[in-house]
Amino acid sequence: MERSPAVASVVVPAHNESVGLRGNLTALLEGVPAGTFEVVVVCNGCTDDTATAARSVPGVRVLETPSASKALAVELGNAATTVFPRLHLDADVRLPGPDALRLVGAVAEPEVHAAGPAREVPTGASSWPVRAYYRVWQSLPSVRDGLFGRGAFCLSAEGQARVDAQARLMNDDLVVSEAFAPRERRIVPDAVVVVQPPRSVADLVRRRTRVATGNSQADSHAVRHASTSLSDLIKLGLRQPAVGLRVPVFLTITVIARWLSRRAVRAGDYTTWLRDESSRA
Template sequence: MVTETAGPAGGRPGPIASVVIPAHDEAAVIARTLAALARGVRPGTFEVVVVCNGCSDDTAAVARESAPLARVIEIAEPSKARAVEVGNLATSVFPRVHLDADVELTGQDVLRLVGAIEREGLLAAGPRRVQPTDGCAWTVRWYYGFWEQLPRVRTGLFGRGAFALSAEGQRRVSAQPTMLNDDLGVDEAFVDGEYRIVDQALVTVRPPRTLRDLVRRRVRVATGNAQATSLGVRTRGAVPLSDVGRTAARSPLLAAQLPVFIGVTLVARIGARRAVRAGDFTSWLRDESSRA
């Protein structure tokens, strides 16, 4: 479905940025994501492309109803990488924002990312991550309480579910090999000075609510990290133990959270070994509790 869009605020003709949203069976959350994206901006400010890939639910119908000006594309293959490729081909507007279907980034915050790229000549920009842990198991709260304080987690583009790219930034990311951890590939595509985290822009990333789902998510991350290392994409390596130690030493609470962080990390790495041995870098191990 292709529709005409109204002009954005300020009289500038056409959309000022594009937003590509891959969505696989996201009927429960896609309306929330699209509503946030429309918040604070006039219709037509962005060219929005939702690529529903391999859906067995009514994600496409919900997306069309929630955002009548969006272009909703349906493909049979359940592949985020293919969905992103199709979405990129469907728009030529830059800067381009890539947005996961289960996170919330307001239109105003998209403008902040786009503005940073245009004003500062950046290749990429990411929002500051907010993870509401109300209703989560205490182990989940403690894991993320520690994880969020690690230096690379605070400054990296990964784990945010949203990032904006210039045309050159998109070219560089598109040249990366297809990986399970696509956001890690994005993070590795840039060096300091080419990107930054825009603290004024906030993205809401809902964490898993149960320890079991947290471990599933971290097994997927550990598997993807191993794949990225084997492909030669992951150059920064694992979080240094020195960073872990310094983080734990910052406060008694972080020191108390450290065993949970280490325990989940070790269990996830052990769980990833089977997939790595089998060369299985496609199983998504999605957690449903964060979508409830």
């Protein structure tokens, strides 16, 4: 029996992601008819068995490049498929197949060219400061409304063309989010992606230092993005006292991350990827 044509393509850049990749790909392909998605995993600069793990999942095409570059991996993945809509999925997040289809449906709506899922951040195994940080972070309006920090977004053909015209920056999901007006992007509440948080403060600081470095690069390229001021945090704390109690932790980690990012910014180093290994344990 012949498979029906794919309704969407999925590009998954993967660098040393053998630990959870097979399970994440299996979740993506379960609950939907075979052939629903054309899935391309681009293993970039891997020194583990990421490629083997990806090939063990039926229906997945695997490409390999020796260069450890997410930007290059995405470029190669985009070139390997012409199917739209196109879902971009980080290798370390889990998005069930039916939820992915809901994102595909969202970008079929008039004037909607980008869609992201709601995020679930299970902090049960994280230390208290990490849990406190994410309690505040997830309450921020820009975080609730933006496409960034989800590890998954879906683009229409027009949306992909618009993103392709943008500068290749470290915080690629921020660039994607800001490429669209609010009316052109959609957060789909009944599609949920699971994003594993860091477990330790040290790993959280590494992750946030990377984000702060990428934000500085975005500023230098005049990429507009929402920033959170002290007054915003005070207002948030007054509206939600339980969140307000955690604001000092959020501020402390934010200040440390911005301070640590200065060295990379001064050196113009926007390629070093400060990876959080604890979320992959």
